Amino acid sequence: MTQIKVVACSGATVLEDGSLMEIELEGHDKQRIALQFDEETLDQVLGRSIQLSADARNKKHAKAGLPGIPALPAAAAGAGPNANGSHVILVLKIHTGTEFHFALPTHGAEQLAKHIMAAVAAARQLMAQARP
Numbered sequence: 520m521t522q523i524k525v526v527a528c529s530g531a532t533v534l535e536d537g538s539l540m541e542i543e544l545e546g547h548d549k550q551r552i553a554l555q556f557d558e559e560t561l562d563q564v565l566g567r568s569i570q571l572s573a574d575a576r577n578k579k580h581a582k583a584g585l586p587g588i589p590a591l592p593a594a595a596a597g598a599g600p601n602a603n604g605s606h607v608i609l610v611l612k613i614h615t616g617t618e619f620h621f622a623l624p625t626h627g628a629e630q631l632a633k634h635i636m637a638a639v640a641a642a643r644q645l646m647a648q649a650r651p
Contacts, residue, residue: 523544523546523550523552524546524547525544525545525546526545526546526547527544527545528542528543528544528545529543529544529545529551530542530543531543537558538557538558539555539556539557540555540556540557540558540561541553541554541555541556542554542556572591573591576589576591577589591613592613592614593611593612593613594612594613594614595610595611595612596609596610596611596612597609597610598610598628601622604625605624605625606622606623606624606625606628607622607623607624607625607628608620608621608622608623609621609622609623609628609631
């Protein structure tokens with residue numbers, strides 16, 4: 520198996536019809552490799568990459584003895600219905616500008632909204648307690 524320690528993502532493209540995506544990666548010695556994906560395979564790679572990143576962040580956080588849950592901060596969030604109303608599309612945007620879109624069944628979105636409101640109330644209460 521060929522291994523390359525990636526130090527940069529030098530480019531990314533998608534065909535006009537969306538059928539093929541290519542990501543160009545660069546190693547320490549300026550060695551480059553282009554990886555090509557169809558949409559389903561790239562979704563799988565991204566899902567596993569996000570999980571690996573979360574696992575690494577959790578391990579570093581625990582090793583440092585920090586309390587709480589390490590989380591990827593979102594710069595913005597939004598939601599709206601899909602075209603036929605069967606799902607709610609949740610949008611989370613991170614500081615790099617990348618947007619993540621999730622389709623939640625309406626009943627799941629209702630439950631999430633309740634959990635978010637309860638968490639907001641709890642967070643406000645904690646902030647109030649922390650003020651001198």
